[in-house]
Amino acid sequence: MNHFNLFIELTRIKKPIGFMLLFWPCSWGLVLAVDLKSNIEIFIYYLFLFMCGSILMRSAGCIINDIVDKNFDKKVKRTKNRPIASGKISVVHGLIYASILCLVALIVLLQFNKLTILLALISMPLAFTYPLMKRITYWPQLFLGVTFNYGLILAWTSINNEISIHPILFYMGAIFWTLGYDTVYGFQDIKDDEIIGVKSTSIKFKKNPKIFLTFCYLLTFITIFTLGIIMEFNLFYYIGLILIGYLFFNQIIIFNKNNAKICLKIFKSNNLLGLIIFLNIFIGKL
Numbered sequence: 001m002n003h004f005n006l007f008i009e010l011t012r013i014k015k016p017i018g019f020m021l022l023f024w025p026c027s028w029g030l031v032l033a034v035d036l037k038s039n040i041e042i043f044i045y046y047l048f049l050f051m052c053g054s055i056l057m058r059s060a061g062c063i064i065n066d067i068v069d070k071n072f073d074k075k076v077k078r079t080k081n082r083p084i085a086s087g088k089i090s091v092v093h094g095l096i097y098a099s100i101l102c103l104v105a106l107i108v109l110l111q112f113n114k115l116t117i118l119l120a121l122i123s124m125p126l127a128f129t130y131p132l133m134k135r136i137t138y139w140p141q142l143f144l145g146v147t148f149n150y151g152l153i154l155a156w157t158s159i160n161n162e163i164s165i166h167p168i169l170f171y172m173g174a175i176f177w178t179l180g181y182d183t184v185y186g187f188q189d190i191k192d193d194e195i196i197g198v199k200s201t202s203i204k205f206k207k208n209p210k211i212f213l214t215f216c217y218l219l220t221f222i223t224i225f226t227l228g229i230i231m232e233f234n235l236f237y238y239i240g241l242i243l244i245g246y247l248f249f250n251q252i253i254i255f256n257k258n259n260a261k262i263c264l265k266i267f268k269s270n271n272l273l274g275l276i277i278f279l280n281i282f283i284g285k286l
């Protein structure tokens with residue numbers, strides 16, 4: 001296998017669900033902040049920049065994750081054939097690839113205002129601590145939620161050049177969204193994780209996962225509903241919330257912790273959910 005194909009495999013670019021789940025909170029922050037009537041060109045341009053940033057940072061994050069988890073990945077059926085775990089790519093080459101991706105991501109970041117650049121740089125250490133969290137706490141998914149949804153704050157500041165309660169409220173709700181869907185995702189590897197000593201919310205709440213999932217998604221939904229009131233969105237926004245609520249509810253109903261295929265299906269369905277939330281905010285502001 002040539003280096004290009006290995007690079008594609010290493011960065012998981014063929015699995016867009018990863019960078020899309022990173023991108024959707026960015027899109028929410030943008031559509032929340034921008035004046036769609038007067039700044040539509042900036043809105044589209046910034047959507048493009050945040051999409052590029054999401055792909056670059058997700059790809060770099062995958063490489064760092066694989067380097068840190070190299071020895072763990074060798075022992076897990078789903079991950080043992082990853083390029084670094086299998087020895088197809090060396091750790092040194094992985095670090096070089098990750099550095100190049102981060103450098104290009106920095107170029108993208110420099111297109112924004114100073115506050116957005118500063119906030120993004122401050123978050124960098126946190127962004128690369130997630131792989132370590134699964135070794136010391138049963139809440140690595142919480143750390144993932146904090147980092148994965150941080151783009152929502154950055155998107156808001158890129159437009160308004162200030163922080164307010166609106167994106168912070170939305171950010172808190174988005175964290176619980178990630179906490180929910182990544183807990184579902186974790187059930188695919190729960191048996192291997194327990195054997196090798198990896199911690200997760202999937203393991204912590206394995207006896208009653210639906211209760212925890214309900215808690216996470218309910219908090220997310222309440223946040224989205226409250227946001228509509230604060231932002232004075234139109235009636236169509238609340239009609240859209242019915243569909244969003246149904247999609248959350250459906251995930252909880254069909255969830256089966258013993259069925260890896262169902263867990264993956266639920267996880268991937270959050271891409272559609274992210275799109276619908278974006279469109280609902282867009283329509284709610286018209």
